Amino acid sequence: MNNSSIQHRPCWRPVEANLKSRLGTALLGIPLLILLVGWGSSRLFAAVLFVLTIAALREYFLMVFPGRRQEQSIGMVFGGAVSLALFVPGWIEAGAGLSLALVICFSIYLFIAGRLEEKLIRLSWTLLGGLYLGFLFPHWVLLFRMPRGRGWVFFVLLVVMGGDSVAYFVGKRFGVRKLLPDISPGKTVEGVWGYMIGSLIAGFLGAWFLLPELAWLETLALSLCLSVLGQVGDLFESWIKRVFAVKDSGSFLPGHGGLLDRLDSLIFPAVFTSLYLKVFHP
Numbered sequence: 532m533n534n535s536s537i538q539h540r541p542c543w544r545p546v547e548a549n550l551k552s553r554l555g556t557a558l559l560g561i562p563l564l565i566l567l568v569g570w571g572s573s574r575l576f577a578a579v580l581f582v583l584t585i586a587a588l589r590e591y592f593l594m595v596f597p598g599r600r601q602e603q604s605i606g607m608v609f610g611g612a613v614s615l616a617l618f619v620p621g622w623i624e625a626g627a628g629l630s631l632a633l634v635i636c637f638s639i640y641l642f643i644a645g646r647l648e649e650k651l652i653r654l655s656w657t658l659l660g661g662l663y664l665g666f667l668f669p670h671w672v673l674l675f676r677m678p679r680g681r682g683w684v685f686f687v688l689l690v691v692m693g694g695d696s697v698a699y700f701v702g703k704r705f706g707v708r709k710l711l712p713d714i715s716p717g718k719t720v721e722g723v724w725g726y727m728i729g730s731l732i733a734g735f736l737g738a739w740f741l742l743p744e745l746a747w748l749e750t751l752a753l754s755l756c757l758s759v760l761g762q763v764g765d766l767f768e769s770w771i772k773r774v775f776a777v778k779d780s781g782s783f784l785p786g787h788g789g790l791l792d793r794l795d796s797l798i799f800p801a802v803f804t805s806l807y808l809k810v811f812h813p
């Protein structure tokens with residue numbers, strides 16, 4: 532019995548340590564997030580999101596271009612320039628800003644040193660990072676600026692973060708069947724169901740307190756869509772990490788890994804919700 536006890540202890544210690552780190556990060560980050568969304572001005576919200584975008588771009592380009600400072604710099608400038616068209620209202624139309632940034636990026640890569648095929652591959656990774664983080668992530672600012680924007684931001688955050696939290700515990704306790712082991716070895720089918728249940732509960736609670744005008748059927752559909760998109764976004768970032776053989780995008784957030792590891796599940800839901808509101812709640 533003593534031997535079996537000794538054998539089991541090392542298995543639980545990493546989980547317990549990781550859980551403590553996650554809880555510590557949440558206890559610090561969630562109150563700040565509530566203050567920012569609930570009482571921060573539109574300019575402050577945009578400024579904080581811009582800083583987060585630059586930090587996430589840095590993590591991404593350090594991951595895909597290790598030791599290549601030229602490509603890292605080009606990628607961060609490209610992503611930052613694309614994001615400014617969304618962060619600064621009235622500065623430049625988003626489509627025009629994106630088009631100009633693409634032309635400049637294409638031109639720069641045409642003249643940098645390297646084999647033709649290698650340059651094209653590096654350009655592809657630069658475009659992916661710049662569009663993924665520089666263009667899609669700032670949709671949170673577009674969502675914030677919409678009518679009832681604060682309520683919608685809180686609603687999406689509740690659905691995604693609530694689902695993620697339930698999925699973490701369900702996956703650790705009941706997870707057996709791997710979902711996509713080549714992309715994310717830790718994700719399980721049971722965790723997916725836990726995520727969806729957690730998202731539904733959080734969605735109905737969020738709609739009740741924040742968006743009482745939403746019908747129950749719309750709340751159900753939105754919560755399910757956001758749940759799926761949150762998990763797809765998480766898997767998409769995991770796919771990038773697997774290609775470059777890294778476990779975490781960084782170590783910025785204890786218990787979560789890098790900043791990008793925390794933002795990945797929030798990007799696709801923000802894009803979907805901002806477009807959904809333009810069409811169905813103009």
